[in-house]
Amino acid sequence: MNDFSNLIIRWTFGENKVRKTSLQAYDMLHCSILLAKKIFNNASFILYVNNLSQYSIEKIKSLLENEIEIKFVENIEWLDISQKNSFWKYIPIRTNINKYELLFDNDLILWKIPEIVKVWYNSDNLLINSDWNGTNYGEINFNGEQGLNAGILGYPPNYTFKIPDIKNYTDYFHTEQGFIVKTFFESRKKVDIIPQSDIFQSNAKNYIENPINNIVDKFCGGHFCGCTYSHYFHWDKYYKNQIWQYLYEYNKL
Secondary structure: OOOOOOEEEEEEEEOOOOOOOOHHHHHHHHHHHHHHHHHOOOOEEEEEEEOOOHHHHHHHHHHHOOOOEEEEEOOOOOOOOOOOEOHHHHOOOOOOOOOEEEEEOOOEEEOOOOHHHHHHHOOOOEEEEEOOOOOOOOOOOOOOOOOEEEEEEEEOOOOOOOOOOHHHOOOEOHHHHHHHHHHHHOOOOOEEEEOOOOEEEOOOOOOOOOOOOOHHHHOOEEEOOOOOOOOOOHHHHHHHHHHHHHHHHHHHO
């Protein structure tokens, strides 16, 4: 078994004014945290919460306060929440710069560790996931690597970067993804890419109406894009029972 004692895994859960948070969001986050705690031996785990309603704060506490350290991020003046915004995942930029750090979206769930993640953990590389729907970089002009997704990111020790002035953008969702891809590939570090064959993406064009059976046997994880804000109900309709059952069986071992 790998020893991940020099690893921090962090999630950021935030809300915005234009998209109502789905009940699926809390369930996916809960499942993501519980499974990560099973498979990443000796790692540290932390949840940052940003701009939550009182309802969401109570919901998060009831589900998770006995499972993970929760830290509240104070509202940041420049962090515009008037529209869907993912830049909050970088606050703070580093939890502990002396350790490896994985950032998970709340809708990103691993039940097995992809081999490239193990390679990254023993390196000075950066880590990013593939995107099944091609290139979605918003207002960032970047002509390098295509089809990357910021649902899971990995930093090595001593790595940091600067957040841009997001007031220069009109889109904060896909532009955030473009920002981190450009930042990674313009650094002097090698970027490890998790292949599509490892993490299923539920909003992939060919699978929106064609769910995959036995998902836990075919992949190391899933990215259930669009389920946090009720754009899709893939998690509730197709996948949550499979994955929670896997966790239940895992707990019996």
